[in-house]
Ligand SMILES: [Zn+2]
């Protein structure tokens with residue numbers, strides 16, 4: 001059966017209880033990692049994947065909370081001995097971001113190679129994606145669909161279909177009609193809920209008041225009182241909520257989601273199998 005494990009259910013602020021955004025989707029030995037938030041390497045190990053076996057990465061968008069540990073994945077699987085290219089699939093701009101990342105890692109790669117025996121540098125194979133089916137592997141069809149996270153454009157969610165089960169990962173988005181279409185009757189909808197009412201505010205953060213910051217950022221994420229409608233209109237069979245703020249109360253988020261959706265609601269925790 002197609003499995004999905006929430007590796008990291010947090011958001012940009014560091015939270016010892018929740019690592020950064022990352023989800024592992026697997027069918028047997030075929031693995032797909034969606035996003036590479038802070039701590040993803042340790043979470044993959046906890047999910048049973050040692051660095052040598054770290055899988056292809058699907059990037060929803062290039063906000064730092066979703067990509068901050070991409071470099072860790074690239075360099076560490078290479079350090080332990082994996083020479084096969086790491087596949088990275090992501091929106092337009094991914095190639096440029098990966099080139100810059102390899103540039104940043106170049107010094108480390110060269111000093112390590114200096115005492116290895118004829119070791120090639122790490123290789124990354126980037127594919128920039130558009131909406132639609134992107135590939136099939138190990139009996140799983142992977143599709144990307146556009147979500148609404150403006151001004152981040154394009155931003156994608158991913159749809160996995162294999163082993164008789166369909167799983168959708170939203171990426172970051174406000175409630176999106178396109179996501180609802182792509183999630184129609186999904187067995188599990190893994191959806192973000194970045195509760196901006198729980199954000200912090202400091203002078204100099206770029207917004208003159210906390211109210212303005214909340215309004216601006218809430219407009220490109222999904223709030224607890226909106227997420228139930230998304231799952232209901234998608235007719236998803238199960239909702240798993242992720243991308244939580246440190247101040248979010250799981251019981252409150254669950255109660256808010258259940259007001260709009262009659263199906264089972266899981267408020268994600270790291271390493272939860274959904
Ligand atoms: Zn984002």
Ligand SMILES: [Zn+2]
Pocket residue numbers: 011012021063065066172243
């Ligand atoms: Zn995010």
